[in-house]
Amino acid sequence: MKQLLKTEALTKRYGKLTAVNALSIEIEEGQVFGMLGPNGSGKTTTLGMLLGVTEKTSGNFSWFGGESGPETRKKIGAILERPIFFPGYTAVENLKIVAKIKGIDLKNMDHVLGLVNLYDRRNDQFGAYSLGMKQRLAIAAAMLCDPKALILDEPTNGLDPEGIAQIRQIILDIAGMGKSIILASHLLDEVQKVCSSCIILRKGELVFQGAVSADMGGMKRVEIDAPNREQLQEALKEIPFVNAIEKDASGFLVTLDAQQDSFTLNKYLQDRGMVVSHLKTVKKTLEEQFLEIVKQS
Amino acid sequence: MIRLIQLEWLKAKPARFFWILLMLYMALLISVPISVQGLSDWIIRNFLPENLGLDNVNLFYDFQDIWQNFTFVFQYFSVFLGTLIIIHVAREFSLKTARQNIIDGLSKSEFVWSKVLFIAFIAALITLFVALLALLFGALFSPSVGTSLMFENVHFLGAYYLHLVQDMLFAMFIAMLVRRPGIAVVVYLFYAWLESFAHLVIKHALGWDLVAKLLPNTATKGMIHTPMYKYVLQPVQTYVAWEDLAISVGYIGLFIVLSMWMMKKRDL
Ligand SMILES: Nc1ncnc2c1ncn2[C@@H]1O[C@H](COP(=O)(O)OP(=O)(O)OP(=O)(O)O)[C@@H](O)[C@H]1O
Numbered sequence: 001m002k003q004l005l006k007t008e009a010l011t012k013r014y015g016k017l018t019a020v021n022a023l024s025i026e027i028e029e030g031q032v033f034g035m036l037g038p039n040g041s042g043k044t045t046t047l048g049m050l051l052g053v054t055e056k057t058s059g060n061f062s063w064f065g066g067e068s069g070p071e072t073r074k075k076i077g078a079i080l081e082r083p084i085f086f087p088g089y090t091a092v093e094n095l096k097i098v099a100k101i102k103g104i105d106l107k108n109m110d111h112v113l114g115l116v117n118l119y120d121r122r123n124d125q126f127g128a129y130s131l132g133m134k135q136r137l138a139i140a141a142a143m144l145c146d147p148k149a150l151i152l153d154e155p156t157n158g159l160d161p162e163g164i165a166q167i168r169q170i171i172l173d174i175a176g177m178g179k180s181i182i183l184a185s186h187l188l189d190e191v192q193k194v195c196s197s198c199i200i201l202r203k204g205e206l207v208f209q210g211a212v213s214a215d216m217g218g219m220k221r222v223e224i225d226a227p228n229r230e231q232l233q234e235a236l237k238e239i240p241f242v243n244a245i246e247k248d249a250s251g252f253l254v255t256l257d258a259q260q261d262s263f264t265l266n267k268y269l270q271d272r273g274m275v276v277s278h279l280k281t282v283k284k285t286l287e288e289q290f291l292e293i294v295k296q297s
Numbered sequence: 298m299i300r301l302i303q304l305e306w307l308k309a310k311p312a313r314f315f316w317i318l319l320m321l322y323m324a325l326l327i328s329v330p331i332s333v334q335g336l337s338d339w340i341i342r343n344f345l346p347e348n349l350g351l352d353n354v355n356l357f358y359d360f361q362d363i364w365q366n367f368t369f370v371f372q373y374f375s376v377f378l379g380t381l382i383i384i385h386v387a388r389e390f391s392l393k394t395a396r397q398n399i400i401d402g403l404s405k406s407e408f409v410w411s412k413v414l415f416i417a418f419i420a421a422l423i424t425l426f427v428a429l430l431a432l433l434f435g436a437l438f439s440p441s442v443g444t445s446l447m448f449e450n451v452h453f454l455g456a457y458y459l460h461l462v463q464d465m466l467f468a469m470f471i472a473m474l475v476r477r478p479g480i481a482v483v484v485y486l487f488y489a490w491l492e493s494f495a496h497l498v499i500k501h502a503l504g505w506d507l508v509a510k511l512l513p514n515t516a517t518k519g520m521i522h523t524p525m526y527k528y529v530l531q532p533v534q535t536y537v538a539w540e541d542l543a544i545s546v547g548y549i550g551l552f553i554v555l556s557m558w559m560m561k562k563r564d565l
């Protein structure tokens with residue numbers, strides 16, 4: 001697999017505040033990569049450095065296995081934070097400016113306007129667009145140069161469920177064309193639905209990097225029940241690798257150490273003469289894992 | 298280079314303020330010779346005895362002198378072009394389009410150069426317009442006509458061009474410094490007032506002629522000396538001094554360097 005992006009100890013300080021601290025990551029081409037983190041964790045700052053609008057304090061980065069600078073940015077389509085265009089100009093007038101900067105002709109314009117469903121509104125002023133249309137126009141602008149990589153920072157920010165679904169479908173369509181996408185968001189749901197792997201940032205620190213479906217938290221949770229619940233609860237309390245016990249509708253929800261699983265739990269109970277009526281490993285939602293990761297570190 | 302000028306054109310063309318200020322400026326330029334003509338007719342008709350043969354206000358259009366007369370008066374309208382440039386540049390920061398331009402692949406120095414080239418281009422168009430205006434009014438009203446005379450003092454157009462470029466680059470610099478269109482316009486106008494005040498103090502109260510001459514707004518108007526005194530028979534400098542040109546060119550370089558430096562240093 002070819003490398004899309006590599007950063008080495010990339011750092012940005014605003015006075016005393018370290019917005020991004022020694023970030024080192026590698027991203028491969030051809031995937032939808034998530035960049036997750038709560039508000040203020042440094043996502044936009046990181047992307048700003050990668051896109052030449054925020055001066056880095058120290059560290060390095062390179063695109064496509066060793067490039068950076070304006071010529072590289074011409075091969076990338078990117079939106080940071082919110083769609084930016086001249087409000088009084090039409091979509092077409094705005095896209096002409098983008099095309100001129102990127103040094104490309106306009107043959108792709110109708111196609112990208114169609115892609116985001118704005119072809120019929122192309123001669124309306126940007127300022128008169130709804131928020132969802134503005135976001136879509138930004139995606140069209142990013143796609144205008146047939147980019148090698150697409151960078152989207154909170155593309156669904158402020159949209160209603162329908163708008164979110166539309167943007168998500170567009171992202172999936174674009175990913176289907178084999179483009180690399182970096183998607184920054186504080187919405188886990190969003191990352192979970194479209195990304196294959198991700199990083200999680202917290203206060204400018206990298207706290208997780210890996211596949212989205214993998215066990216991110218390093219802990220397992222198991223649903224368990226038995227005819228005699230008091231007895232079960234007593235027994236669970238005795239078990240050293242059980243970290244937490246919560247009561248729920250179908251019995252108990254217990255959190256195990258990472259090395260243990262439902263099999264070892266069942267065996268442990270059986271050895272002590274306890275028979276269970278229900279036993280199920282719960283896959284944690286990314287939301288729970290995310291909160292756990294962010295809380296822990 | 299062509300690409301950068303085309304880029305600025307795409308940015309300016311759909312903007313209403315751009316056309317309004319440009320048209321206003323051109324209308325003001327045209328109004329000067331027209332009102333001078335009207336005024337001279339009116340004076341001659343009402344106040345001078347007939348057959349005096351003294352068509353003296355037509356001297357305003359006299360070839361040779363017309364270049365200095367026109368460009369000297371026109372300099373006083375440049376504030377409209379400065380305002381145009383301030384809005385054109387500063388709004389790119391308040392709307393954040395400058396940031397998006399960089400993201401899209403423009404380099405920061407290209408961003409500045411495209412503005413500089415655009416200014417040079419607009420200044421050239423306006424200088425051409427002034428040349429046509431002077432030729433037209435000269436051909437119509439000049440007491441003395443003849444190709445050798447006609448272009449004698451045409452070099453005032455060069456000084457006028459430098460004046461326009463320096464003035465607009467100063468406006469660009471203020472816009473990049475302040476970044477908010479409204480405030481930048483206020484700063485620009487306030488500075489002009491402040492400098493004219495400072496100029497009085499420095500030149501007349503302190504008597505530091507050289508320092509007064511080096512102030513930017515004074516320098517930009519200092520290349521073309523006031524021609525009107527000749528009508529009351531005072532000596533007038535009817536050429537452009539090299540040192541005055543050099544000062545203007547120096548400021549042009551300085552504003553470009555400072556703008557470039559600010560652009561590179563600051564986040565967008
Ligand atoms: N221009 C700036 N000056 C000072 N501090 C800044 C500046 N820009 C960002 N910061 C700080 O850097 C930190 C990271 O901000 P950043 O915008 O990168 O967060 P984010 O992850 O994109 O958050 P969000 O999800 O809210 O968009 C924050 O603490 C923020 O206050």
Ligand SMILES: [Mg+2]
Nearest residue numbers: 043044081153
């Ligand atoms: Mg952000």
